Amino acid sequence: MEARHVIILGSGPAGYTAAIYTARAGLKPLVFAGPQRGGQLMWTTEVENFPGFPEGVMGPELMDRMRKQAERFGAEIVDTQVASVNLSSHPFVVSAGEDAYESQALIIATGASARWLGVLGEEQYKGKGVSACATCDGFFFRGKDVVIVGGGDAALEEATFLTKFATHVTILVRGEALRASKPLQERARGNEKITFLYYTQVEEVLGDGVKVTGVKIKNSQTQEISELSVGGLFVSIGHQPNTGMFEGQLELTKGFIVRKPDTSLTSVPGVFVAGDVADWNYQQAITAAGLGCMAAMDCEEWLASQE
Secondary structure, X not given: OEEEEXXXXXXXXXXXXXXXXXXXXXXXXXXXXXXXXXXXXXXXXXEOOOXXXXXXEEHHHHHHHHHHHHHHOOOEEEOOOOOEEEOOOOOEEEEEOOEEEEEEEEEEOOOEEEOOOOOEOOOOOEOOOEXXXXXXXXXXXXXXXXXXXXXXXXXXHHHHHHOOOXXXXXXXXXXXXXXXXXXXXXXXXXXXXXXEEOOEEEEXXXXXXXXXXXXXXXXXXXXXXXXXXXXXXXXOOOEEEOOHHHEOOEOEEOOEEOOOXXXXXXXXXXXXXXXXXXXXXXXXXXXXXXXXXXXXXXXXXXXXXXX
């Protein structure tokens, strides 16, 4: 069984930043990129709110640069998905395929996955008009009509944000009422660029092969099928933190890993956490990267204390 100082799970901004810092500290981290190399930014087109890129940068390019930077300092990155992690004893054991690894420390940066609708055309047009992040992509829908699916706080916040760019925003609500807080509802209802369609669900995402051109919707009361001509579809039905393999091993809340205040420490000594897997509030690339830095520095300090 191969032994390591530190293993990092995840290859988004948090994982790659942790890899850069631990590699520069001489810890020779092993990074498991996971099922989606580069994380959620691989679905994002142009990123304009990450510092240092005044002209913007494509999401996949940003992640490729982070990966190369980590590898430059000696991080070993493998495009493999971890099957299981055993935190009940120390060193920790990480299993991937037929191989197993021992590690003195573990940094978890497995991120969170947007919940998608699972309808026809959605996968085809991700990054081409289908998005799960209005804050990331809203600017690119300037002058277009868009729809957003969801009825909670996040959906209404994103709908209001989108009115800065889009000509009109239609909120599709599956049931008869919104779940969002009253102040958010009042603000959205008072915005002349926002309309609501209740008892409505998306049946299919329509496009011309290059970009989204509309959505096919269904009224669950009348069973009527109709089409809306729009330039974009935003899905805001929540995120699912990728914490399945840590249930029963780490303290979780709302499915997210709990970190001790102002640190990256988890409920198990030697296990650190960074990024969206522990962040149910901000979920931005820059905050994930910052938490990755914290996790690496906390990890380095903890390993030194063990010696």
